[in-house]
Amino acid sequence: MTLNLPTLWHDALEKVKTWARVNSPWLIHYNSGSCNGCDIEILATLTPRYDAERFGVKLQGSPRHADVLICTGPVTLQSKERLRRIYEQMPEPKFVVAVGSCAISGGVFDGCYNVVGHIDELLPVDMYIPGCPPRPEAILDGLVKLLRSLQDGQIERLETRPLAT
Numbered sequence: 001m002t003l004n005l006p007t008l009w010h011d012a013l014e015k016v017k018t019w020a021r022v023n024s025p026w027l028i029h030y031n032s033g034s035c036n037g038c039d040i041e042i043l044a045t046l047t048p049r050y051d052a053e054r055f056g057v058k059l060q061g062s063p064r065h066a067d068v069l070i071c072t073g074p075v076t077l078q079s080k081e082r083l084r085r086i087y088e089q090m091p092e093p094k095f096v097v098a099v100g101s102c103a104i105s106g107g108v109f110d111g112c113y114n115v116v117g118h119i120d121e122l123l124p125v126d127m128y129i130p131g132c133p134p135r136p137e138a139i140l141d142g143l144v145k146l147l148r149s150l151q152d153g154q155i156e157r158l159e160t161r162p163l164a165t
């Protein structure tokens with residue numbers, strides 16, 4: 001019997017990478033035009049009361065260190081290019097979570113003169129968390145479901161998908 005060592009090493013390395021990714025997702029948060037209601041709920045989710053850190057979740061400031069982009073609000077004309085630039089600066093594989101009705105569909109801001117769309121018209125969204133605003137428990141639930149789908153291999157994002165123009 002011959003062992004294919006390169007394949008074994010490759011599989012082991014992939015398992016370690018998935019384990020690390022699932023156990024320490026670093027988030028970057030961007031408000032592309034929300035009323036701040038969703039942002040307050042995200043911040044509440046990250047406090048010790050809801051303790052997102054038990055899942056390894058950590059908020060940090062640089063897109064270059066982030067695995068997950070968590071977005072709130074519709075996309076306004078002013079924020080569109082900034083949102084795109086943040087996404088492009090994140091290393092692969094990267095994931096996008098849309099939080100709140102406005103991020104998902106434009107919500108109450110849909111049709112406003114300064115709104116150009118919602119998040120998935122610009123970026124590939126992996127997880128939608130509905131609500132106006134969603135409660136911290138719902139945000140945690142969405143994050144855990146995202147991590148579970150990464151672990152199960154349901155989401156694989158090894159190459160950048162083309163962005164909408």
Ligand code: SF4
Nearest residue numbers: 034037100101102132
């Ligand atoms: S979903 Fe509700 S709370 Fe969130 S940004 Fe829109 S209006 Fe504000």
